[in-house]
Amino acid sequence: GAGVSQSPSNKVTEKGKDVELRCDPISGHTALYWYRQSLGQGLEFLIYFQGNSAPDKSGLPSDRFSAERTGGSVSTLTIQRTQQEDSAVYLCASSLFGQATYEQYFGPGTRLTVT
């Protein structure tokens, strides 16, 4: 079946502009996660959704970052007034349930470049 999809695959934006990144999880997966990965670095946790609610937003780096999930499916990560340090690959993952015993399926990521 279809895996996790993300769009756009690449996004180049000017500093100060807002961007929206989209994630379509695997159908039926109740949990959805956003991570950020800078070049050659590890995975930085941003936010976790269980259904449409976000019980863990602890990783959002600043109030310029927000995310929502609707219909227990699609999620969007919005970055307002982008800065150059926001440049990274943004990865979305989903799992069947939110308990950490379930493996996470990652999407291909959105490469964000802020010029």
Next chain:
Amino acid sequence: GQQVMQIPQYQHVQEGEDFTTYCNSSTTLSNIQWYKQRPGGHPVFLIQLVKSGEVKKQKRLTFQFGEAKKNSSLHITATQTTDVGTYFCAGQGAQKLVFGQGTRLTINP
């Protein structure tokens, strides 16, 4: 908060040599997962360990979970060029899965 540390950060080996990456948690883990990320790709789940002292094998890969459930290792025997990538461990503590920083493996053919 819970931290998961991985060492080494980088490892370069000759093809055919063995490779090991180690994962250590600041707290006792309920389970640990391992993922592999190929260059330019996204992390892909490899395996999950749950029991204290558990050892699991996938062909040339051997995964271990420590007796105290605070550390884990991944050992690759006789590396091949297809093993190139970054290997992440992810440990479940109180509630959420916390990823280590990964070990990047490069191989000289």
